[in-house]
Amino acid sequence: xxxxxxxxxxxxxxxxxxxxxxxxxxxxxxxxxxxxxxxxxxxxxxxxxxxxxxxxxxxxxxxxxxxxxxxxxxxxxxxxxxxxxxxxxxxxxxxxxxxxxxxxxxxxxxxxxxxxxxxxxxxxxxxxxxxxxxxxxxxxxxxxxxxxxxxxxxxxxxxxxxxxxxxxxxxxxxxxxxxxxxxxxxxxxxxxxxxxxxxxxxxxxxxxxxxxxxxxxxxxxxxxxxxxxxxxxxxxxxxxxxxxxxxxxxxxxxxxxxxxxxxxxxxxxxxxxxxxxxxxxxxxxxxxxxxxxxxxxxxxxxxxxxxxxxxxxxxxxxxxxxxxxxxxxxxxxxxxxxxxxxxxxxxxxxxxxxxxxxxxxxxxxxxxxxxxxxxxxxxxxxxxxxxxxxxxxxxxxxxxxxxxxxxxxxxx
Amino acid sequence: xxxxxxxxxxxxxxxxxxxxxxxxxxxxxxxxxxxxxxxxxxxxxxxxxxxxxxxxxxxxxxxxxxxxxxxxxxxxxxxxxxxxxxxxxxxxxxxxxxxxxxxxxxxxxxxxxxxxxxxxxxxxxxxxxxxxxxxxxxxxxxxxxxxxxxxxxxxxxxxxxxxxxxxxxxxxxxxxxxxxxxxxxxxxxxxxxxxxxxxxxxxxxxxxxxxxxxxxxxxxxxxxxxxxxxxxxxxxxxxxxxxxxxxxxxxxxxxxxxxxxxxxxxxxxxxxxxxxxxxxxxxxxxxxxxxxxxxxxxxxxxxxxxxxxxxxxxxxxxxxxxxxxxxxxxxxxxxxxxxxxxxxxxxxxxxxxxxxxxxxxxxxxxxxxxxxxxxxxxxxxxxxxxxxxxxxxxxxxxxxxxxxxxxxxxxx
Numbered sequence: 074x075x076x077x078x079x080x081x082x083x084x085x086x087x088x089x090x091x092x093x094x095x096x097x098x099x100x101x102x103x104x105x106x107x108x109x110x111x112x113x114x115x116x117x118x119x120x121x122x123x124x125x126x127x128x129x130x131x132x133x134x135x136x137x138x139x140x141x142x143x144x145x146x147x148x149x150x151x152x153x154x155x156x157x158x159x160x161x162x163x164x165x166x167x168x169x170x171x172x173x174x175x176x177x178x179x180x181x182x183x184x185x186x187x188x189x190x191x192x193x194x195x196x197x198x199x200x201x202x203x204x205x206x207x208x209x210x211x212x213x214x215x216x217x218x219x220x221x222x223x224x225x226x227x228x229x230x231x232x233x234x235x236x237x238x239x240x241x242x243x244x245x246x247x248x249x250x251x252x253x254x255x256x257x258x259x260x261x262x263x264x265x266x267x268x269x270x271x272x273x274x275x276x277x278x279x280x281x282x283x284x285x286x287x288x289x290x291x292x293x294x295x296x297x298x299x300x301x302x303x304x305x306x307x308x309x310x311x312x313x314x315x316x317x318x319x320x321x322x323x324x325x326x327x328x329x330x331x332x333x334x335x336x337x338x339x340x341x342x343x344x345x346x347x348x349x350x351x352x353x354x355x356x357x358x359x360x361x362x363x364x365x366x367x368x369x370x371x372x373x374x375x376x377x378x379x380x381x382x383x384x385x386x387x388x389x390x391x392x393x394x395x396x397x398x399x400x401x402x403x404x405x406x407x408x409x410x411x412x413x414x415x416x417x418x419x420x421x422x423x424x425x426x427x428x429x430x431x432x433x434x435x436x437x438x439x440x441x442x443x444x445x446x447x448x449x450x451x452x453x454x455x456x457x458x459x460x461x462x463x464x465x466x467x468x469x470x471x472x473x474x475x476x477x478x479x480x481x482x483x484x485x
Numbered sequence: 486x487x488x489x490x491x492x493x494x495x496x497x498x499x500x501x502x503x504x505x506x507x508x509x510x511x512x513x514x515x516x517x518x519x520x521x522x523x524x525x526x527x528x529x530x531x532x533x534x535x536x537x538x539x540x541x542x543x544x545x546x547x548x549x550x551x552x553x554x555x556x557x558x559x560x561x562x563x564x565x566x567x568x569x570x571x572x573x574x575x576x577x578x579x580x581x582x583x584x585x586x587x588x589x590x591x592x593x594x595x596x597x598x599x600x601x602x603x604x605x606x607x608x609x610x611x612x613x614x615x616x617x618x619x620x621x622x623x624x625x626x627x628x629x630x631x632x633x634x635x636x637x638x639x640x641x642x643x644x645x646x647x648x649x650x651x652x653x654x655x656x657x658x659x660x661x662x663x664x665x666x667x668x669x670x671x672x673x674x675x676x677x678x679x680x681x682x683x684x685x686x687x688x689x690x691x692x693x694x695x696x697x698x699x700x701x702x703x704x705x706x707x708x709x710x711x712x713x714x715x716x717x718x719x720x721x722x723x724x725x726x727x728x729x730x731x732x733x734x735x736x737x738x739x740x741x742x743x744x745x746x747x748x749x750x751x752x753x754x755x756x757x758x759x760x761x762x763x764x765x766x767x768x769x770x771x772x773x774x775x776x777x778x779x780x781x782x783x784x785x786x787x788x789x790x791x792x793x794x795x796x797x798x799x800x801x802x803x804x805x806x807x808x809x810x811x812x813x814x815x816x817x818x819x820x821x822x823x824x825x826x827x828x829x830x831x832x833x834x835x836x837x838x839x840x841x842x843x844x845x846x847x848x849x850x851x852x853x854x855x856x857x858x859x860x861x862x863x864x865x866x867x868x869x870x871x872x873x874x875x876x877x878x879x880x881x882x883x884x885x886x887x888x889x890x891x892x893x894x895x896x897x
Contacts, residue, residue, distance in 0.1 A: 089541040131572040142564035152554030160543040
């Protein structure tokens, strides 16, 4: 007998019919002898509807009131789910963020959870209830309603699992697990049985949107066994665990890609102190995140500096940089939004060599030019022309034999 | 400078446009130098939508969860209204039932307010905020969400006004005040400037659905000056006050009607103790409310007993009564759902005579047969054939000269 936290997103509770399906999944886990806590999002479309009302009402709304309005969605889904569980003949009780309570900071619309009180839930579990909890929302120290930002329900579920010391946190989604790469792009992509928190973090930050990054960070911090699985199909999904528990240290576990970046190069930058601060300070002041940065070794007294920014911030970045580029005496600036980042990810890289080499060879074989390279302990990323994205992903997926079971791979 | 509580119902906040209108009314009161607290219902249609979701989910839902779901509606309207006020350049802050807090009993779906904590609101008012509060909802002693039942927002507003010791509670509705009778039925009906709490209570319980009865009872108990006025049109509305404050003691203030009752007669009832208990006990067990009861003086050893029940409970009442009627040895039972109740109401009746006489004469002149009569200190009610309802209302309205200003009336 264990304690399981289940989390269902908006699509999984998108209709009364689907809420009944969720109820039966919660009840199945309960009948298997477990204590069950279910965290849910608002019914799909509901949060968008509420945000639409907010935007119709006021162009410069206060975020405190925004949080009041948009957090109404989960209130409906938790009540309906509790009813659906009761109608199957089991005890259920629903709680909003302020009732649990999820204590957060006061940063409205993207609050961070500081603490989860769990005693009410433990009491109800002891009484044989299935407990239903609203994801996405909490209260700040003054008792105002806060929300955690899009995808925040994943984080609610993991924080709850950590506070309850749950044996497992099951995140039900519209995919049946985490794949070696995007299966829409590579039909041979394989669902992984296990993946480490760190690998998942790299994948999430690289644009594989299965789990919210913060929820994975939290799971890692509190060692919460986290499982991603489908709410529609049967299956074991993918288990996220600490590195020690991964079965085999494969060199590369997955290939991820991200088309959401643009590249900017500042040419003829005088090579003296303060130059980088002028460039990146201006981007930081404009709240533009910089991802990869490359600067070649300078011999001539001037250098070229290249970096990437989110594609949505590309135009703003160019206009923000115009002043500083002139002031530091750089020759000119050019940019290209038509790029993509392709990455090979694997905790095994720490103990293996040759990943970068294998990657560059595979891309060269397919005639794909590498514009930038960036590496971390568990990933190698390259920037390439956007139009080669699919080709590169397929090529790397094959080069690292990700279509094969781990034991059947010849290389690394 | 005073403290004004305003209450707006679902129709008044039924769209973003209308919410802006409500915001401007709150701001106007604030600019006039008053502290302003606004209680609002859910946007019209929203509570029905939520109840529909509940009924689709489960046929035998728990009322605790029902309250969780249906109270989500006000959360949206209060946030939007606060935003709309802010967008006019004024400070606003919204509160849900649990934040204010409205402390209620634990009778889900029709809870009663026990206490309203007002210190947060007083603090915000001192800071120059317009405070927006969710009507209809509260929390029970265990912190569960409760709702007050349909029309409960009126009660929320009055309870809030009592707790805040407000100078006035303005209930904005879709009518511009309380009329001497239904203006759709009698074009000469006059809007009253003032009416006593007691008269309003009789009118509300007789089917004039301007205010929820409990809100009027509460206003009377705490002497809250209560005003009913239109949210769409300009106008002073109707002021509800204690009897002492009414300007002139008119005999009859208004004529009300109610088509929602049905009549049942038990014929040939043996005239001995326990008979009435058998009949009304069975109705009480079935939760059927009995309104008027008439029993003629018996000389023959048996009697006829007539009473009225809500029209919706008519069929059930007949089937519930079949057993007891047989057991007590009554001859037979007959019923008629096609009746209506017409009433003349006025606090002046206490000190005047002749109201009943004038009423019976007016009805007789129009050939309307009176089937039953019932009187209280401030009203005389008659049961007549339903098809004469409009004729009777018009006839009484004219007989008591309600179309004239109070000072211009000859009779009374």
